[in-house]
Amino acid sequence: MERRSFLRGAVAGGTAMAFGYTLMQGAAYAAPAQPGTGPYGPLGAADANGIQLPAGFTSRVVARSGQKVAGTSYTWHSAPDGGACFADGTGWIYVSNSEISSTGGAGAVRFDSSGNITGAYRILSNTNRNCAGGKTPWNTWLSCEEVTTGYVYETDPWGVKAAVRRPAMGRFNHEAAAADPVRKVVYLTEDMSDGCFYRFVPNTWGDLSSGTLQVLKAGSATSGSFTWATVPDPDGYPTATRKQVSGAKRFNGGEGCHYANDTVWFTTKGDNRVWQLNVAAGTYELAYDDSLVSGTAPLTGVDNITGASSGDLYVAEDGGNMEICVITPDDVVAPFLRINGQSSSEICGPAFSPDGKRLYFSSQRGTSGSSSGGITYEVTGPFRA
Numbered sequence: 001m002e003r004r005s006f007l008r009g010a011v012a013g014g015t016a017m018a019f020g021y022t023l024m025q026g027a028a029y030a031a032p033a034q035p036g037t038g039p040y041g042p043l044g045a046a047d048a049n050g051i052q053l054p055a056g057f058t059s060r061v062v063a064r065s066g067q068k069v070a071g072t073s074y075t076w077h078s079a080p081d082g083g084a085c086f087a088d089g090t091g092w093i094y095v096s097n098s099e100i101s102s103t104g105g106a107g108a109v110r111f112d113s114s115g116n117i118t119g120a121y122r123i124l125s126n127t128n129r130n131c132a133g134g135k136t137p138w139n140t141w142l143s144c145e146e147v148t149t150g151y152v153y154e155t156d157p158w159g160v161k162a163a164v165r166r167p168a169m170g171r172f173n174h175e176a177a178a179a180d181p182v183r184k185v186v187y188l189t190e191d192m193s194d195g196c197f198y199r200f201v202p203n204t205w206g207d208l209s210s211g212t213l214q215v216l217k218a219g220s221a222t223s224g225s226f227t228w229a230t231v232p233d234p235d236g237y238p239t240a241t242r243k244q245v246s247g248a249k250r251f252n253g254g255e256g257c258h259y260a261n262d263t264v265w266f267t268t269k270g271d272n273r274v275w276q277l278n279v280a281a282g283t284y285e286l287a288y289d290d291s292l293v294s295g296t297a298p299l300t301g302v303d304n305i306t307g308a309s310s311g312d313l314y315v316a317e318d319g320g321n322m323e324i325c326v327i328t329p330d331d332v333v334a335p336f337l338r339i340n341g342q343s344s345s346e347i348c349g350p351a352f353s354p355d356g357k358r359l360y361f362s363s364q365r366g367t368s369g370s371s372s373g374g375i376t377y378e379v380t381g382p383f384r385a
Contacts (some may be wrong), residue, residue: 010330032274032286033327034296038334039312039384040326049377050367052338057381059337062094062109062117062360063373069109069120076120077107079371080362082132082176082256083349086139086157092353093157094360095123095141098128098378099348104130106143106158115358115378123155124163132256132304134177134186138206142166144174146191149236152177157281160329169200170213171236176257176304178264181205183279189254189266196242197251197266197277213241216277217251217302226277240318253276256305258313265313267302274302274315274327287313288333299325299333304361306350310384318346324361333335337379344369349376356383 010139040054051059061067063076077098086093090113098104105124112118124130124143131146136154143153143163149171155163174191182378184205188198199263202211213234218226229245242248252270262280265287267273274288290297301320311329314336325346339347345365352359359379365375 006385008345022064024144032292033288033331033333034293035036035295036334036362038326038332038336039328040336043338044333045374046340050340052340053379057379058381059377061375063376065113065372069340070117070259074107074118074120079364080374080376081130081348081364082134083351083360084141085353085360087354092155094351095132095157096349096362098148099129099131099364100371101129102126102268104128106141108159120122121159123157123159124153127153132176132303134179134257136179138182141178144177145176146173148173150174154337166208168210169208170198170231170232170234170241172241174315175254178257178259180259180279182262187257187259189257190242191254193252193270194242194250195254196248197254215245217245217247218284258305258307260307265305267305267315269302269318272302288327298335302347304350307354308383309356316350316366317349322347324350338364342367356385
């Protein structure tokens with residue numbers, strides 16, 4: 001299902017402006033998502049893992065920081081953060097970053113077709129505050145460093161090929177990445193209060209060793225049209241990439257990023273917003289803003305984001321009340337799950353197994369509130385197709 005192929009609203013300067021129906025073109029705007037009843041109904045009581053889920057869903061612990069992953073010799077990394085799933089024959093692999101200074105990187109857990117753990121291992125070592133990232137169509141994981149002149153590392157989820165640094169993708173406070181196979185570019189978020197939104201245009205699709213880094217240019221409103229401009233000096237020194245192009249649009253703390261069906265969604269934690277870029281039409285708008293909902297906002301502390309084949313978006317909270325919320329294609333936002341007893345943590349790395357039946361994610365600091373107390377979970381249930 002293609003999200004928002006019908007009317008979308010516009011919110012410019014805080015005032016909603018209806019532009020009328022423009023079907024299947026993504027050229028009209030509509031009001032951001034509003035609270036309502038989610039597709040799976042209310043949350044039930046907390047289970048043995050302290051997780052509240054809708055009826056029919058169950059959770060299990062996949063790994064804990066500082067402990068061996070069950071049946072393997074790999075000690076799960078501290079501060080598990082962004083993640084993604086990769087098909088592996090009849091099974092799959094879940095990769096997870098480690099947001100630790102100097103000794104960060106990424107690890108992976110391998111599952112068979114029944115969801116049994118069959119292996120775990122390191123795929124990137126001794127890098128710096130690997131926060132989020134993104135999956136490529138050629139089945140590599142882009143692990144992004146969240147430091148001032150951070151790099152993007154391209155890694156092998158199978159742990160066979162050595163990780164490769166990709167400086168052409170820019171050196172800045174990286175957060176997430178999302179590949180667009182139609183336009184053959186990779187979108188990138190920047191976790192700064194005056195950060196920008198970028199795209200990397202490789203010289204050859206499938207090879208990230210060289211290409212052009214561009215930044216989004218637009219007005220100050222929350223909806224409108226945008227263009228791209230080349231960043232002259234992607235290495236970000238002595239002038240930061242976000243300060244090199246006049247008219248680059250500012251976003252308050254870029255976080256998660258997801259691409260599907262000619263649309264990019266990304267989150268900004270400083271203002272609790274989910275942004276939507278209609279890249280075919282060259283327009284942008286708000287998909288969610290906690291200050292524009294009627295009643296109590298169900299989603300705060302927006303962070304990592306992923307999508308399901310149904311068109312539903314799943315947005316994880318950094319803080320808030322430790323929920324993953326769903327935003328449906330008809331613009332309803334509701335809690336999907338809530339973790340109890342972990343108020344000093346954040347939810348990271350939501351990703352679906354290739355068959356869409358299992359959702360993986362981590363609580364970065366778990367019950368201890370320390371990066372050494374991270375917990376990675378799996379939720380299984382009747383996710384809608």
